[in-house]
Amino acid sequence: MESITLQPVSRVDGEVQIPGSKSLSNRILLLAALAEGRTRITNLLDSDDVRHMLKALSQLGVDYTLSEDRQTCTVDGIGSAFASQGAELFLGNAGTAMRPLAAALCLGKGDFHLTGEPRMYERPIGDLVNALRALGADIEYLRDEGYPPLRIKASGLSGGTVGIRGNISSQFLTALLMAAPLAKGDLHIEVEGELVSKPYIDITLHTMQSFGVEVENHDYQRFVVRGGQRYRSPGEIMVEGDASSASYFLAAAAIAGGTVRVYGVGADSVQGDKRFAEVLEQMGARVSYGPTWIEVSRGDLNGVDLDLNHIPDAAMTIATTALFARGPTAIRNIYNWRVKETDRLAAMATELRKVGATVVEGEDFIEITPPAELRHAAVDTYDDHRMAMCFSLVALGDTPVTINDPGCTAKTFPTYFELFESICER
Ligand SMILES: O=C(O)C1=C[C@@H](OP(=O)(O)O)[C@@H](O)[C@H](O)C1
Ligand SMILES: C=C(OP(=O)(O)O)C(=O)O
Numbered sequence: 001m002e003s004i005t006l007q008p009v010s011r012v013d014g015e016v017q018i019p020g021s022k023s024l025s026n027r028i029l030l031l032a033a034l035a036e037g038r039t040r041i042t043n044l045l046d047s048d049d050v051r052h053m054l055k056a057l058s059q060l061g062v063d064y065t066l067s068e069d070r071q072t073c074t075v076d077g078i079g080s081a082f083a084s085q086g087a088e089l090f091l092g093n094a095g096t097a098m099r100p101l102a103a104a105l106c107l108g109k110g111d112f113h114l115t116g117e118p119r120m121y122e123r124p125i126g127d128l129v130n131a132l133r134a135l136g137a138d139i140e141y142l143r144d145e146g147y148p149p150l151r152i153k154a155s156g157l158s159g160g161t162v163g164i165r166g167n168i169s170s171q172f173l174t175a176l177l178m179a180a181p182l183a184k185g186d187l188h189i190e191v192e193g194e195l196v197s198k199p200y201i202d203i204t205l206h207t208m209q210s211f212g213v214e215v216e217n218h219d220y221q222r223f224v225v226r227g228g229q230r231y232r233s234p235g236e237i238m239v240e241g242d243a244s245s246a247s248y249f250l251a252a253a254a255i256a257g258g259t260v261r262v263y264g265v266g267a268d269s270v271q272g273d274k275r276f277a278e279v280l281e282q283m284g285a286r287v288s289y290g291p292t293w294i295e296v297s298r299g300d301l302n303g304v305d306l307d308l309n310h311i312p313d314a315a316m317t318i319a320t321t322a323l324f325a326r327g328p329t330a331i332r333n334i335y336n337w338r339v340k341e342t343d344r345l346a347a348m349a350t351e352l353r354k355v356g357a358t359v360v361e362g363e364d365f366i367e368i369t370p371p372a373e374l375r376h377a378a379v380d381t382y383d384d385h386r387m388a389m390c391f392s393l394v395a396l397g398d399t400p401v402t403i404n405d406p407g408c409t410a411k412t413f414p415t416y417f418e419l420f421e422s423i424c425e426r
Contacts, residue, residue, distance in 0.1 A: 003378060004406040004417060006395035007426060013258030014423040016249050018241030018265055020045035020071065022412045023200060025239050026053045026096040027207040030104060030178065033062040035077035035211050037233030043264075044239055046070040048410045049094035056089040056101060077233055081108030081156070081182050088113040093120050093341060093383075093411065095171050098148060099128055103175035106137040107182045108154045113142070115149040119383065122147065123339055127165040128172040134162050135183065159185020159227040166195030168336055173223075174204040180225035181213045189223040196336055197312050199272020206270045210234050240292075241265040243273035245413050247317040248389045249423065250277055250296045254285035255324045256396040257298035260423055266292040276314035279306065283325055303327035303370075308334060313386060319348050320390040322368040323357060324397070335364035341411070342382035351379045351387065355394055355401070378402040385411040392420055 025045040030053065032039035044050065046069070054073075057064065060082045064075040082105055091097040093116060102125065105112045126146030129139050138153040157179060164173050173191060180187040195201070198220055205215050212232035216224035241264020253260035265274055267289040277294050281287045284299035303325040308315035315331050322329035337344035349361035356371030374397040381387040381404055388409050394401035409416040 003404045005402045009424040011425040012252045012423040020239035021242040031211045032075035035231035035233045036079035039233040040236045041073045042238045052092045052094045053097045083109040091116045093117045099171040099175040103179035112152045131164045157183040161188040166191040167193045170197035170200045181229035183227040185227040243271035244313040247276045247314040251321045253296040254280045259297040261295040273314040301325040303329040305330040307332045320393045328369040330367045332365040341384035385409045
């Protein structure tokens with residue numbers, strides 16, 4: 001389908017079970033593959049990013065079985081690093097596959113090519129490659145210096161002390177941390193500069209702990225991981241619902257509730273994006289929590305001025321929620337929006353203007369002043385699932401919205417538009 005037009009929605013109400021977290025699904029799959037023993041994973045996300053990880057693991061010789069709905073996966077861990085000759089792994093545009101696999105593959109033996117979609121070749125990986133090279137890895141850039149595709153000739157990683165820059169993507173640190181226990185010696189990792197997207201490191205440490213590995217965390221500045229270890233299967237592990245995916249439903253309730261309750265992510269969630277609900281509350285929505293759910297009801301929304309570096313994905317949802325607030329909203333410290341699925345700062349500014357907002361786009365911030373009346377526009381989505389999902393919220397005003405290429409939500413949320421419809425009243 002080329003585009004979808006959502007007619008104006010007068011009210012939203014209901015309950016939604018949010019599909020599994022992308023971040024947890026891909027971490028758990030990788031660690032289950034490396035671990036000793038069999039792991040039964042439930043509530044796995046079925047989306048493009050996860051399919052890329054699954055296919056890569058299969059090419060690397062990992063045996064697993066999937067249920068018919070692909071949400072239960074039993075993985076037979078190999079109990080060591082990967083060994084393979086000439087594997088070419090196509091990882092689409094999945095950062096959670098590219099970065100962690102690049103590090104994990106260096107641990108083993110063999111020759112690997114990591115490829116992806118054109119946009120993946122514009123997403124930086126140089127900081128991670130530099131750190132891996134310092135630990136003895138042989139990695140070659142096959143096109144542009146600092147970007148995939150990569151060729152890795154693996155022969156193991158040494159221990160030692162290594163620096164990693166933190167200001168572009170936390171996924172570089174995540175990748176090093178997850179590889180570290182299988183390095184030959186103890187690894188001391190020092191974060192250089194600001195660490196962005198910090199809560200994703202908690203997801204990493206939590207997942208490693210589920211697979212039997214403890215990490216010394218010195219205030220997110222220095223990490224120590226003992227080398228020569230193995231991951232151990234926890235037996236069974238359930239993937240939480242995706243907190244970033246939940247943000248669209250919670251925002252819809254804040255704008256046009258009724259009340260919406262999302263199940264799968266709640267107060268007990270390990271995902272930083274659960275804190276999106278706090279931002280809605282600051283804007284004026286009513287929010288309540290259970291251990292595994294969050295509920296939001298409509299409020300009179302006011303604009304906010306916030307540093308949302310800790311929730312970069314859910315922060316995009318605030319940009320379109322801002323269309324329904326009184327006064328301007330500023331979202332700050334989000335430079336790395338520019339190196340994700342698209343340049344999200346530029347894309348967001350362009351499309352918000354199309355629906356009538358006044359927008360200031362800074363190098364690392366965006367300021368949005370809502371229009372008196374929203375305009376019907378055909379919104380371009382730039383092959384970015386979050387652009388498509390964020391702009392669906394425009395239908396909560398009095399005008400329709402047309403979303404071009406809605407199928408791009410398949411990266412993390414293939415069933416998004418169906419579930420969104422399930423809470424809409426017209
Ligand atoms: O580690 C992860 O699972 C992720 C980390 C974040 O990326 P950055 O660390 O690049 O901001 C986030 O945007 C991405 O969707 C998932
Ligand atoms: C930035 C994102 O994805 P990735 O895991 O590819 O970095 C995202 O899902 O918003």
